[in-house]
Amino acid sequence: MRRGIALLLGAVLAAGPSLPAHAHPSHPTPTTPGATPAAAEPTYGKGWQPRAAIGGGPRQEHSVAALGHRVYVIGGIVPNPAGGVAATGRTEVYDTRRDTWSEAAPLPVVMNHPNVATVGGRIYVLGGLSGGASWQALRDGFVYDPRTDRWTPLPPMPAGMERGSAAMGVRGTKIYLAGGMRTLTPGPGGLQDTVDLVSSYDVVTGRWESLPSLPQARDHVGGAIVGATFYVLGGRDRGQVNVRDTVYALDLRSRRWSERAPMPTARGGIAAAAVGGKIYTFGGEGRHDGTNPNTVFAEAEAYDTARDRWVRLAPMPVPRHGTAAVAVGGTIYIPGGGTAGGAAPVDVNDAYRPRAVGRQAAS
Template identity: 35%
Template sequence: MAKAWVWFGLLGLLAMAQEGSWSRLSPLGQPRQEVGAAEVGGKIYVVGGFAPNGTTLGSAEVYDPATERWQNLPPMPVAVNHPAAVGLQGKLWVLGGYREGLNQPTETVQIFDPATGRWSLGSPLPTARGALGAAVLEGKIYAIGGARGSSLGDAAVYDPALGQWKELPAMPTPRNHLGVAALKGKVYAAGGRNTHSFTLGTLEAFDPASGKWETLTPMPTGRSGHAAAAVGNCLYILGGEGNRADPRGMFPQVEVYRPAQQAWQRLPDMPIPKHGIYAAVLGGKIYLAGGATQQGLGAVNLVEVFAPPRCD
């Protein structure tokens, strides 16, 4: 009997490894949703967003895995909600967002240097927008989509060697509240919303080599306000809002896209479905800090980490 229990235990561990696993970290100091987040220098940064009462936050926090604690950073020069964020050249870059509500989009680029503990302003985006996505590919920043009154297909790339932005061909499907990630030489734009649908399943990818967009196999679960992350050779989509079948309007689904097969697979659901989240990747794990547990406003300080299954 003992051997049988050991065997079943090993099978359970194997199943977890194939499906991924979730864990929870120390909570944020400030509940927040519609945030920007990124990994810089082995630490996780979370910036801006909405407080539970809908106030736009200028505060920022950083998580150090060595101490397992969050610490406050100096406030951003410009408080924003719905920004995009990336890590590049050892610094945190916060792109665009809304100054208040959803009515004051900005083209501001804010840069935090951990070495000096100070913020500075960078070359502004070509167009003001919030609810955009961003990713770093081959040392350049790509800013995709968003909204400025109406949904945008705007795409632009920032080359730090030149210190300037260059506009790219527009994304075929204008949208905001989308997920963006860089994977295998391309920039992927997944899901989002526009005037035609609140829960798009659209998947499009920009190839810098050809300078063109391509339309790929759509997500099984259309949604917006979700997180997107590239780990290994796969694209992961987590959470989101707009689920009419759920009383809170939330999507718990975690889905993975394998470019080699051009196919999606569903993984076990999120323990606590959230939207208004932005993924940061560190050590092959996906960090999701803050967000909301109901459609619309409902900011929380929960921090969860997803260790995805191996993806060749």
């Protein structure tokens, strides 16, 4: 296997149809008995390049942020030596010029599915989900200064706004959050509490504001702001079998939601990043008809915000969900993620360089 990585597929248990909300599958890890390695080596090309594996090892359900030419991988879940997975506060830094990894100061609070954004040369974490037997929304916020390698606490999020796995976007001094979830209980029958909340945080004034709710609740969703519009793409509602292809757009001037052209492939647990006027989406988990919640997608699809049009791109060499993407200098970096439904963290780190979207096949 490339870089000695075993890409593992674990058995997944789906919730019964009588449950009010579909369960997150059991969480297999790379040491799960009976797990089998992937059959073939990844194939690169058509914009895809392999990069140095995550220095600290497999990571999933994390977030990423870019400062200059460096990509920060923050929080998430990692294999637990005692079995299963554990939440982490670890922060690692990938140097896109040198193709090397280093450590940064860890988050003061361990969390997975953190809500992360970069403003003014600093990284903001605005809540996430806890570790433990049931992952609960956290109100904790922090700001990271790369000059001092320190996280500074922010005032807690207002009660009722806390959640993890929200769509994120930045415009000016404001960070926008849409959707997310307050509870994720791993295992068969575990609760997934998806929300339709939309809010903003001004990094200068420290003021939180509630905005018009999403047309429907979403979590594990893609998000980006292009111009004055906040796009919320795909995602799911109370479980990975309930994936969606919707694209919602919030005009930040009129504060009105509209619906745009749907994604070619309904997916939750996707990674998304904007380059120019296009939003690129990668991977994901879950079948929309609920027949196979263990499905992990290789799909890469781009949305042209000016033309309201989707195109299909070359698929991911290593299909993953529960990962994150960020653009640096026109190249999109996608570190970590899971290769099987639920939790199957890997240390894969790939880069995608967009070509002219017009050359791709339209949806």
